[in-house]
Structure formats: structure tokens, C-alpha cells
Amino acid sequence: MMERQMTQDRKMPAKKPKQKFNLWTFLKDLPKKVVKFLRNVVHELRRVTWPTRKALLTYTVVVLVTIAIFGVLLGLYDFIFLQLVELLVKI
Template structure:
């Protein structure tokens, strides 16, 4: 597999694929934790508390940003997927019902009533 990284103008390697970009974003903070689990901002080298409304607004912005990345199915795809799921669930219900019937007959034969 080839390395798809390119050199940018400032000499740093530029990620060439989406996986490379995700990897770079995940470890982009100085602590290497990806920014997860921190409720503080760093200012002048000291952590500063971030208010609850500020964190809530940031969370909602990130949710909206993630929802914009979603590839929503078309109406035709949605109908197709729904039919596939319903057929599969119907098949599994029939299969389990058949197994239940077979085991019930086997128990009745084995132990009698």
C-alpha cells in the first residue's frame, strides 16, 4: 500500500486520505487525548473553566456539523432497505416459530403428556 501523504508549503506532511486526516485530528492536541473529556480551556498556561451554556452550545454545533456529514438515503433506497429488513425479520420469526414447534414436539414425544 502506498503512502498518500503530501508535503505542504510549510514543510509538514499533508494527509492524503480521509483516514490520514482523521488520524491527525484525533491526536492534534498537545496532550494527545484528542480534546476528549476536558471541560476547561487553556489560557496563559492555566486551565480556565468553561461555562455550562458555552459547552452546551459547542456540543450542539458539533452535532449539527456531524449531521451535515451524514449521507442520507434517497427515498428509493429507504424503501428498499425497509423491505429488506421486513423480509429478513419475517424469515427469522418463521424460523424461530418452526424451531419452537419442532422442539415442542420433541419434548412431547420424549416425556409424553
Template sequence: MSDERDGAVSAGDGTDTPDEGDTGSPTAVVTRPQRPSGKRSRREGAGTAAAVVADTAKNGDGKKPKKPKAAKTGPSRNPITFVINYLQQVVAELRKVIWPNRKQMVSYTTVVLIFLAFMVALIGGVDFGFAKLITLVFG
């Protein structure tokens, strides 16, 4: 145990009645974790003062040091290769789709058509009501 609790009243020693200023229990310090900063260097624990100074160091001419360009590893610039790659990815994604069976498709279509008929009737009724109201007001 820590030194803070050595003189504190423990829960099982029978002294449950606190004195005038004493609550009978030791006070605990609650610490919360730091909120994420969003910076990778701070999230990975590399945010020490030395690392920050090294990251923000400048050359003698006042400019940041340039990093060497990495070799291209991305997609090629050939449009035919791009289209072929795109179609292969489309086929791969379509294989992951869980297609509904006939019973599900009929029930989903029925629900959509009923909802569509309801919305058409609702909007048509409101439009008809506003038309009647305007003819009453303006003659």
C-alpha cells in the same frame, strides 16, 4: 560493488554449472527493518543512549523531575457551554451524512422487513419443533 562480490561468479560470464560446494551465485544477507516499539522516542529516532539516559535521569532525592503545568486549553467546565458545543457538533456531523433518497429507503426497508419475517418464521419453527419433541419425550 562491495568487496564480497568481487570474487563471486557473475550471472553472465558463462559459468552456469556450479562446482560441488558452490551454488554459482553469491549469498545475500537479508536484513529486516526493526519492528515498531510503540514508544514515540524510538519511533522518532530520538532513542539514542544519551536521550534515554537523559529521559530517565532522576533528581538527587530519587524522584523524577516534575514538569510545569500547562495552561488549560481544553473545553470549559460550564455545563451550558458544554451542551451548546455538543449540539453544534451534532449538527456539523449531521451535515456530513449522505442521506438515502426515497427509492433507496423503500428498498432498504423492504429488505429488512423480509429478513425480519424470515427470522421470525425460522425461530418460531424451531421453537414449535422443540415443543413437539419435548411433549413426545416427556408425555
């Protein structure tokens, strides 16, 4: 009960007033922001655990085989439904 009362007494922090968009400031800061973004991208890419060549080959083969299987199944379903529709049209 004491805990509930404490949370009710707390006030939310005041919101900062929204600043008006300034095109000149935006354009002036844009190169700095782009450079900072690209540095962060490079930093994150260095942290990535890249797969080995063998693992990459394995993953690629698995994806290609899966795509081939689903392609054949989709083609088979398409053929079957096409035959069923043609059969229904003849009736």
C-alpha cells in the same frame, strides 16, 4: 541498534496533576459545552450522506422481509422443539 538506543533515552512527558472537581465551574461551563456539543451534532449531520427515498424504501423492505423470515424460522424451531420435549415427556 542506534534507533533502539535513541528511544530508550527519551523521557516520557510529565503528567499534569489532576485538578480537583469543582461543581461551580462545571455548572458555569455546562451551557457552553451543551451548545458546543449541539453545534457539532448539527455539523456532523450535514456531512452525512443521506439515502434517497428509493434506497430507503429498498432497505426498509429488505429489513422487514429478513425479520419475517427469521421470525418464521424461530417459530418453526420452537414448534419442533416443543413437540420433541412433549414426546420425551410421554416416554
